[in-house]
Amino acid sequence: MGFVNALAPLRLARSGQADKALNKLASSSFSRIFRLVLPATAATIISWFICNIGLYRTAGMSDAFWLTTTTPRPSTTWLQALQDLLAGLSATWRYGPENPYDQPQWALIYLLQGSFMVISALFLTAAMTPAWRTVTISVLVCWSLNWSWLIGDPWTGLSCFAGIILAEMSLSGVPEALSDVSHILSPSTILLALLLMSYPSGYPEAAGWSKWMYELGVRFLPADNLDRMYGSLGGILLVFGILVSPHARWALSQKPLEWLGQVSFAIYLLHGMLLRTVFAWVLHLGQPLAPFGHHGDDGQQYWIERYPVPGFFQCALATLVLAACVGGASHLWNMKLEPLFAKMTAKLEGLVTGKYSIEVKSTDTPILPIRKD
Incomplete structure (x- = not known):
């Protein structure tokens, strides 16, 4: 994350355009929020709807560990479902609870946190020379280990600040020297x-x-x-x-892998709901329910009917079908929804920066009565 977000500002800073780098960072600090929030919100709403029309039922009855532990149950009423949706949407951006409708979104708050770490660090160091910028960011790497340990985040600062150093290195002569x-x-x-x-x-x-x-x-x-x-x-x-490898850089610049990079965020957002639907359906196709014994907190054994995990070939088939569906759905997401999110973000950014304004039409009739004495 630090590597990708830092490349463009660092190019400007290294070319002596620190002011442009700062302007870009100021714009990124706003747009980054909505480029994360809008797609995540859309994915949660889709998953919430799928859940409440019963399409997660098979996954919820699977004995596969991830499916049975992360699949939400439908709400009892649609009014309750709306309340659960709001709780799920807010859980994505709060420490502690996880979004029940899209469990993989647990990482988004750290992506947002890391984005602001990167932006803040680059604001601090944009006017520095590359050498002093690297020294400063290295200090932040060490410092981040302490606060990550204190607050219990997944070492966000380490990844972000080290990513900035790697971006700086990629723009220098180090790769060629090695x-x-x-x-x-x-x-x-x-x-x-x-x-x-x-x-x-x-x-x-x-x-x-x-x-x-x-x-x-x-x-x-x-x-x-x-x-x-x-x-x-x-x-x-x-x-x-x-x-440091010209061959690795060449291999990763080929079109199939470039496409994979372009749809990577969509894959992240969509794979959870497709695991609970298409994958679970194919995985347990034609399987009867079987009783599984479990022990409660009181030590008593009780039995639950679940779909057992099938053999290798059916698992492989389900995985192949999942891969095809995730790839196709992610491509459609990028083609249809991402441009919409980009336009919405641009409009919101223009609104708060004064590029666009909301016109309030005046009427001939005053809102409050006017005295005529």
Whole structure:
């Protein structure tokens, strides 16, 4: 996130156009809010409607862990459904509760938080030389570790500020200077990054390699949100490994991967509801319900009928169908809805900056009576 958001302002700052960089940042600070809020709101409303007409029923009765734990139940009445929708919309932008209609949106508040971190840091350093800007952002990287540990966020500052440093590096001569050793440096860095990013979010002791990473992390890294820390470090190393490799940059600039990057936010917003609908339908197609035993808080065993997780081939088929549906739906989202969100954001930005104004038509009849004495 820090890498992408910082590239354009840094280009302007490095070319001596600090004023233009600051203007761009001022515009971004407003537009970033609505470019996150509007699509997320639309996705939540769609998921809410799908839920309340009963299309999540199969997912809610699945024994697949993610499906059964993240699938919301329909509201009892449509009036209650409206109240639940408002609660879900607000939950996306508050710390603590998750949006029940689109659980993956838990990360959006950190994306918004990170965007303002990046904008604030670039405001602070836009007039600096690249070297001093890098030093300052490096200090912020270290500082962010402390506040992330205190507030319990998923190491947002680390990813954002390190992303700015990587963006600065990409505009410098460092990638070219390392090109001679990139055939060794890049693959090893990328493999290490993928290993770090593979660290599981739960039960790391279940496998030898993740148990070793857990013990290493507890010893040398902050123990809170260790999976997020490994993921953040892996993401930083992955970007670095790509930047120093001409071959990796060439491969990632091909049209299929460019398209994937363009629809990535739509994929993020839509994959949850498609997992609970199309994926669940194909996954449990033709399956009867089976009883599963569970233990309550009081230790008593009770039985629930659920759809059992099928074999490999049906899981693979459901995954392929899901991939096709997510790709198609994300493409349509980008073609039809994203331009609408962009226009709405531009109108709102123009309104608050004075480029557009709301005309209030006057009438001949006064609102209040006029004395005629």
